[in-house]
Amino acid sequence: xxxxxxxxxxxxxxxxxxxxxxxxxxxxxxxxxxxxxxxxxxxxxxxxxxxxxxxxxxxxxxxxxxxxxxxxxxxxxxxxxxxxxxxxxxxxxxxxxxxx
Numbered sequence: 255x256x257x258x259x260x261x262x263x264x265x266x267x268x269x270x271x272x273x274x275x276x277x278x279x280x281x282x283x284x285x286x287x288x289x290x291x292x293x294x295x296x297x298x299x300x301x302x303x304x305x306x307x308x309x310x311x312x313x314x315x316x317x318x319x320x321x322x323x324x325x326x327x328x329x330x331x332x333x334x335x336x337x338x339x340x341x342x343x344x345x346x347x348x349x350x351x352x353x354x
Contacts, residue, residue, distance in 0.1 A: 257286050257287060257288055258286075258288055258289075258292055258296075258308065260286070261282060261283065261286040261288060261296075262296070264282075265279070265282070276297055279296070279297060280293070280297065283296065283297070289307075291303075291307055292304065292307050292308070295307055
């Protein structure tokens with residue numbers, strides 16, 4: 255599995271390989287001696303199959319940003335005008351990131 259991780263890391267950090275055509279990626283997979291099924295999942299861009307083949311679960315991280323009291327007052331004032339905008343409305347919402 256470490257060969258696969260190293261190759262994926264290299265693909266993410268090497269712009270030439272990141273934008274390469276399938277033939278070039280297939281050569282890189284062969285050079286890294288990656289299993290054929292895993293290579294097919296990488297070439298097809300199928301993250302679900304890749305997770306299953308590597309026996310890993312995708313990780314999710316949720317982070318909330320609490321709204322400060324002074325922002326709450328500004329939002330109430332901003333509701334009367336259109337300048338309240340999206341920035342104050344989004345300050346108390348949760349944001350999610352998924353790591354593969």
